[in-house]
Amino acid sequence: MIEARLQLARAGFSLDVALALPERGVSALFGPSGCGKTTVLRALAGLERAAGRVSIGGEVWQDDATRRFEPTHRRAIGYVIQEAALFPHLDVRGNLAYGLKRVARGERRIALDRAVELLGLGDLMKRRPDTLSGGERQRVAIARALATSPRLLLMDEPLAALDARRKAELLPYLDQLHEQLGLPIVYVSHAVDEVARLADHLVLMEQGRVLADGALADMLARLDLPVAFGDDAGVVLDAEVGARDAEWQLARLDAEQGACSIWARDHGLPVGRRVRLRLLARDVSLTRTPQTGTSIGNQLRGIVETIAPDAHPALVLVRVRVGRAPVVARLTRRSAHALELAEGMPVWAQVKTVALME
Secondary structure, three states: OEEEEEEEEEOOEEEEEEEEEOOOOEEEEEOOOOOOHHHHHHHHHOOOOOEEEEEEOOEEEEEHHHOEEOOHHHOOEEEEOOOOOOOOOOOHHHHHHHHHOOOOHHHOOOOHHHHHHHOOOHHHOOOOHHHOOHHHHHHHHHHHHHHOOOOEEEEEOOOOOOOHHHHHHHHHHHHHHHHHOOOOEEEEEOOHHHHHHHOOEEEEEEOOEEEEEEEHHHHHOOOOOHHHOHHHOEEEEEEEEEEEEOOOOEEEEEEOOOOEEEEEEOOOOOOOOEEEEEEEHHHEEEEOOOOOOOOOOEEEEEEEEEEEEOOOOOEEEEEEEEOOEEEEEEEEHHHHHHOOOOOOOEEEEEEOOOEEEO
16 A cells, blocks of 8 residues: 655645555546645655655655655655656667666566566667657656666656657557556546546545545546546446457447447457446436437446536536446436436436547
């Protein structure tokens, strides 16, 4: 467990958070700019002197009660920021070797060759930073952080400086880190799409405080939090490719052991491949009966669980349980009234668009 109790006060801002994050997977700190996400990350790294206590897996890095404070260079962390900050006079191999020098040979838990393989750097080793794209530079920066064999990887909006194309290029590499390394990652972002794709655990922050935290799927399905996600409110489902339709180039994606099946564009993934789906509330509509003569091919039978007000008074959010999978729809209050929606009522959820996050 990664545990932190941090307090900090300065002009115009105060931080007061208590965190208990899993020691495996990606924990995302999410919230608007200025809410304290980066301050928390810097405090975990020892770069910001907040009051309190920080420990990972029982190893204490800070405990003000016993006057213990490990400086940054004695904390087994890797730190990646928005800018790659590579040494311009060194090629990629030299930059990675610099990170490797920080760790005694007997303490190296992540082989450099492994980091190079995961980040796809094999063909870049002799190139200088000024010849690399923004996405390539960030991949090198991440590999350099991994070369230090950290117990904890801290990432402060590593995709923020990239355009959409470079961001799309880098995301699959972050997926690889997520899937193949047991290394815990604390990931700062205010981009919902990044969090939905990468995170396992979500900490929602607001004005220096933790508004809510928990497993990503549970957090996104809560109807008391969507104001934080705005138009991107929706749910994430873990699924697998259940079948492929070659004629129409579609794939059936099964969540909850097939209790919730959705057809989407075929991305060429094999049957049995685990995937993550994102269903936005704005792309889900509800009906009392199954529809015919419609272009919406995904119609899921479920039960209304909860109806809650949305940020705008004209709208409501409705959570429907399809098998054990939650689906959230954003409707006008007038539509909800016309359908006479009530908790426990059977309905059909029509899913217009599915985002497949491989």
